[in-house]
Amino acid sequence: MDKLTKLCLDHTYLSERMAFFEKLIEAIESGDLENYIDKIQFFIDEYIVKHFKFEEEKIFPMIIQHGSPEEKMMVQELQQEHALILRKLDTFKEKLLRYNSSLLKSDVETIIEASKGIVRMILMHAQKEDERLFPNL
């Protein structure tokens, strides 16, 4: 794999870029959700969408063409996860846009749980790629 491709596939910055997810409670408490939603949008556009696009256009087709049957199945699974992650991020953003201060404590907890779920899903996806697919490239 060439250096540029390696760099584009690098997931090590992922947790750093996702650190703002941990600041959700702060954002809700300080009433600064607008700024927080902008950060989510930036993360989706600049990291997730571009990164997924790179994998789907440059990496996955290569594996579909030359990979083993298991690798091809893995690509399908990863592609489905991309779609799922994007949908979850969108729904999460929508939830935050509809947020208002009269929400019940349990609603806020649901939002926080959803945010943790998204972080987990993205990290697991990246780990799956790192461990099971990219070492073979």
Ligand SMILES: [Fe+2]
């Ligand atoms: Fe991916």
Ligand SMILES: [Fe+2]
């Ligand atoms: Fe990735």
